[in-house]
Amino acid sequence: MARRSDHTRVEIKAMAVAAGRDLIRDVGYSGFSARKVATAIGYTVGTLYNVFENHDDIVLHINAVTLDDLLSFMEKRFGGSGGADVTQNDHQALKALAACYIDYARENYNCWSALFEHNLAPDMPLPDWYGEKIGALFTLIEARLKPVIGPDEAELRQTARVLWASIHGICALTLTNKLTLVGVETPESLTSSLIENYIAGLTRRLPDT
Amino acid sequence: MARRSDHTRVEIKAMAVAAGRDLIRDVGYSGFSARKVATAIGYTVGTLYNVFENHDDIVLHINAVTLDDLLSFMEKRFGGSGGADVTQNDHQALKALAACYIDYARENYNCWSALFEHNLAPDMPLPDWYGEKIGALFTLIEARLKPVIGPDEAELRQTARVLWASIHGICALTLTNKLTLVGVETPESLTSSLIENYIAGLTRRLPDT
DNA sequence: ACCTGAACACCGTTCAAGT
DNA sequence: ACCTGAACACCGTTCAAGT
16 A cells, blocks of 8 residues: 555656556456556555546546557657658548558557547536647648648648548447448548548649649 | 336336436436436336346447437438439538538437447447448438439448548537637538538549439 | 345545544 | 545446245
8 A cells, every 4th residue: 555655646647547548458448447546556546536636537637648649659650741742642641641540549449449438528628738639630630631732721720620530430430330331341441432532622623733 | 116017028128218318318328327217217227137138238229219319300301312403402412411410419419429428349249220220321321422423332332431420520529529629610611521522522523414 | 927125346426534 | 744444325237035
């Protein structure tokens, strides 16, 4: 049993988040509990509620680490701003980005899934520090989108959101078996269709610089 | 307290599903419990487990009713096969279909949200009777899509799935505050962009009959 | 045959009492 | 000051015992 000043507040927080993520990874969000986390780090559940506001707060901090992990997973494959010459290559880059997200979701199913199985009350906005992590993901996508649709900020914003939400929808419904795919259909083939045609529609009247 | 043969097995099932849906509507999926459902219908929790396999089975039956409700909500607005003359009208029809889904999700947030907050283990496929209800929704979409992209069965299947999963992704991330929309951006404006450009891409080399 | 009610092994959350 | 441990009001699931 840990004693006072064995760890600082921030150390306990970090230990709890790490142990909680391991727990979700192993047993899924439905098997997650604050009491198990407390036991895993050698404290009682009372200490956890001393350091976190409540259950939502704990899950939010765990999911934030998953968002960081997802971002670095994607940056590992898409570090630079890329070549960006012809349209065909831009399509490929966007498809690869979608495939990368799907890979992450598959390889880290329980952690990825917890990102969406947990929701705050609909009138409670996500905390700013959490929203910023989502924003960092969009920055990555907007960078890949810029060579395709141009530098207009508002259009980049909206297009990145449409595209990413759509890719996420395909990924989510597929991995949770809610799309009843058959034969050649895979999440990758569906996102390919999405990207090819959505981008073709977007660039249809633009000069192909 | 109810006594044996007050109600048949199927009656108890129906009562439980109705009471469970009311409960989710009022307190959300996270506030749902089998024990509360049992109390609401005047039986003990033991009876519920006599009639349902387990917690998943109860939720699945409740969600199935929500799917039925969603289908009839959409059929109410899109009963016939529609006019289907020029491309512009087809776009409008698809946008209206998306807006209809978003309306349903907003007006029935807790029930709609439970559809996705609850997931079976990733290796456990959804029961067939549940998959058929999802299939019925896709039939509606495919009917609206046919005048736009033609009668090819495989293409209709895939296009309906891409489009619907994308619309769902936009709806889900928006209503759960995970897209950080600003200014003029709404789920409707995002699905409009999706539909206009995705369909434009799809039909770009087709003869405009 | 059907339903109950208790039992078991859990939950989130709070807070007086210890060190 | 920090942490514990018990308390409270809950969970899902099972099953012997009643009617």
